[in-house]
Amino acid sequence: MDVLIERCCGLDVHSDNVVACLMVKRKTPIIRSFGTMTSDLKSLRDWLAAEQVTHVAMESTGVYWKPVYNVLEDTLDITLGNAREIKNLPGRKTDVEDAQWIANLLRHGLIRPSFIAPRDIRDLRDLTRYRRKLVQSVSSERCRVQKILEDANIKLTEVVSDLFGVTGQGLLNAILDGEVITPKDLDRLVKGKLRPKIPVLAEAINGNLREHHRFLLRSFLSRLDSLDQQIAVVERRIADLVKPYERLLELLDTIPGVDRIVAIEILAEVGADMSVFPSERHISSWAGVSPGNESSNKKQKKNRTVDGNVYLKSILCEAAWAATRTHNTYLSQKYYQMRARKGGKKAIMVVAHKILIAAYHILRDLEPYKELGSDYLRERFHRQTERRYVHELEAAGYVVIRPPQASVSPMT
Incomplete structure (x- = not known):
């Protein structure tokens, strides 16, 4: 087999050490071990530079590859391989042999590189994922508030649709004061469309509230305030990072079901440069929204979606649900067409796939989304018939x- 890279190095990365295998054409491999402290990784970088190494490869082992990548990315061509694809043969599992195996695959060009976004996109991705976790925490805290109210025989959720709106917050604060709430008090607290429901609210809001319930309720509401403040801080930081990509965000926002937040999250996951994905099929497979292909003996087996970027997949599914509620759009019509044949869950995945394909072409061609209309599928069916x-x-x-x-x- 032809040697494509004359001076390369394979790294077997762990949490506390890095085993390096240096391969030079027609020479015995050189094995060295380094620590994972910053000074140790700089020593690794200097050693590779002294040996005139041009290419380095390593497995994507958890998050342990990131410190190595951060030190080496400015000076070397780094290939990050999928651990499942470059796994060594059974019975040969040692750190040294793993490093030799990776170096040998690299020198023959047999490692398919994983997608690593530029540094500013990686920073944006960290923030968007953290914001999503904070939003999920808000949902969890709100569920705890509703649970403790039910435990105290307070049936606010049966009357108030938004327990955390202006009226709902006022009612929760009144509950914390520990007084019996009368219709006269409600007349002062309740606003808008809830006013006709004051007699029902008077029955729903007075339950069996103990000091234990008030303590937990104060804790939950305090936690919610803290989360809201933290989300606001993170969103301001995100707004600063996306300023160079405002044009791309405006283009992505033209897709039905995609608002500014979703557009930022899509950009953070896939990046702005679509040249790293040769086609829409590649990015769909990488995201995990394309159907799998499993056949044997001329029989087609299950075609469930492949594994991929779970963060991006969840973002696309949320956007797909929003797109199904739009009027006179191709995506909503596609959902209802597929739901009749495959069911709701598979239909949502189909729409998520379509949204990603649209985002890919928008980012590649820098053109807005072109709406086909709700009649497109029907007219195409007529032409095919x-x-x-x-x-x-x-x-x-x-x-x-x-x-x-x-x-x-x-x-x-």
């Missing part, structure tokens, strides 16, 4: 003559 009927008639020996500029009438 017409072609099929014409083909069957011609196969049976008939000659089909179409009038000039004939239009296909809608089928009932």
